[in-house]
Amino acid sequence: MSDKKYDIKSVVVRLVTDKPVRKTPYQVKGVIMKELPDEPIVPLINGSYRDQFLYPRVQVKILNEQIYLVGILEGVDPILSIVDKLGTMDFGNITFDVLGADVEVENDRFMPTNRMLRYKFLTPWIALNEANLLKYKQLFGDDRLKFLTRLLSHNIVFLAREMGLELETKIYTQLHLESFYPKIVDDGQMGAFEGDFQTNFMLPNFLGVGNCITKGYGVFFSHFNPSDFSFNITELKENSSSKVAEKPPEEWEIEGVEPDDVPKSHRRTHPKKQKSSSPKKPEKPNYNQIIKKKNHTTSGNPKEPNYNAIKYHNRKH
Numbered sequence: 001m002s003d004k005k006y007d008i009k010s011v012v013v014r015l016v017t018d019k020p021v022r023k024t025p026y027q028v029k030g031v032i033m034k035e036l037p038d039e040p041i042v043p044l045i046n047g048s049y050r051d052q053f054l055y056p057r058v059q060v061k062i063l064n065e066q067i068y069l070v071g072i073l074e075g076v077d078p079i080l081s082i083v084d085k086l087g088t089m090d091f092g093n094i095t096f097d098v099l100g101a102d103v104e105v106e107n108d109r110f111m112p113t114n115r116m117l118r119y120k121f122l123t124p125w126i127a128l129n130e131a132n133l134l135k136y137k138q139l140f141g142d143d144r145l146k147f148l149t150r151l152l153s154h155n156i157v158f159l160a161r162e163m164g165l166e167l168e169t170k171i172y173t174q175l176h177l178e179s180f181y182p183k184i185v186d187d188g189q190m191g192a193f194e195g196d197f198q199t200n201f202m203l204p205n206f207l208g209v210g211n212c213i214t215k216g217y218g219v220f221f222s223h224f225n226p227s228d229f230s231f232n233i234t235e236l237k238e239n240s241s242s243k244v245a246e247k248p249p250e251e252w253e254i255e256g257v258e259p260d261d262v263p264k265s266h267r268r269t270h271p272k273k274q275k276s277s278s279p280k281k282p283e284k285p286n287y288n289q290i291i292k293k294k295n296h297t298t299s300g301n302p303k304e305p306n307y308n309a310i311k312y313h314n315r316k317h
Contacts, residue, residue: 008110008163010204011076011103013069013083018097020065025216028060028067031089032082039085041078054265055162059208061216063122070206073163076105109204110160112169116246119203119220120196126211126218127151128182128191136182136191148193149175153257155209156201158265170256172248174198186212200248200256 021028029045036042043049044058057075061068071079083103089096127148128136139147153173160167175197182191190211203220210218 006111006165007107008073009076009107010072010109011079011105012206013079014102015067015098016100018099021062021067021096022065023062023091025060025062025214027091031091036082036085039082041082044075044078055159056214059213061206061219068206072204072207106204109202110163111202112167113200113202116198116200116248117202117222118196118198119222121194122219122221123217124183124192124194125209126185126190126192129211130189133191144180145175149173150257152197154262156199157257157259157262159209167259170253170258172200172252172256192217
């Protein structure tokens with residue numbers, strides 16, 4: 001392994017607000033889209049680039065009742081461009097004054113390394129999708145740990161590929177979970193875990209891995225003391241554990257995941273062609289449906305789009 005430098009830019013912005021924020025990442029994104037509709041960050045958070053970027057370049061997190069805007073590569077400059085424009089954030093039932101922001105930009109936090117770096121999951125890691133959850137339930141003991149460890153290594157390989165890296169070394173991961181019994185989330189279709197991990201890959205803090213990244217799951221952080229953990233960035237660094245970086249064990253080359261063995265994710269490069277057809281005769285109106293629509297009322301301004309609606313976020317990262 002080597003510490004070859006890669007120019008992968010990343011940014012973390014923590015917004016300082018006058019009140020604790022008890023909202024979801026989707027709600028925060030909705031406010032940004034409504035208040036700054038012409039900013040380049042909008043297509044990066046409204047799903048417009050899903051087919052182009054399988055890994056979201058801009059991520060919104062709510063950690064310790066604070067808003068974090070996290071960006072990598074194409075997401076960095078759009079985040080930086082709105083920091084000074086977020087004076088207030090109006091959620092309808094409550095408004096937050098943005099008093100300032102802590103900004104941290106890095107250029108060398110994404111690369112393979114010859115050390116085992118330790119990370120802690122700040123939010124549950126949704127390792128198991130519906131298909132993997134069924135497979136996992138059929139495993140026992142060490143087979144469960146091996147299965148999850150391999151999935152996490154695959155997550156890291158996927159992330160590296162999305163950033164354009166050609167990995168020349170195996171990815172080795174050690175996983176330490178609080179429990180091997182998954183927390184069932186997303187209407188019983190996915191399984192999540194809490195804990196920490198070590199890997200021979202350096203990752204920017206506050207990014208997410210696994211499923212449902214856009215919902216704030218799978219957020220991790222390095223440089224911490226597990227016995228005295230805090231979300232405060234400064235304290236996390238000051239209380240850095242002496243075991244943050246260790247030499248990999250001798251078996252890493254045998255147990256590591258070969259990047260070429262990880263299936264590549266498929267992205268749709270061309271829109272589906274629509275079949276041409278002759279004009280159809282207009283259908284007879286369904287008067288029962290029309291009556292229902294007229295009688296249906298919603299709270300708030302009916303002309304105001306609901307940016308937290310499922311249609312804006314109908315796929316899972």
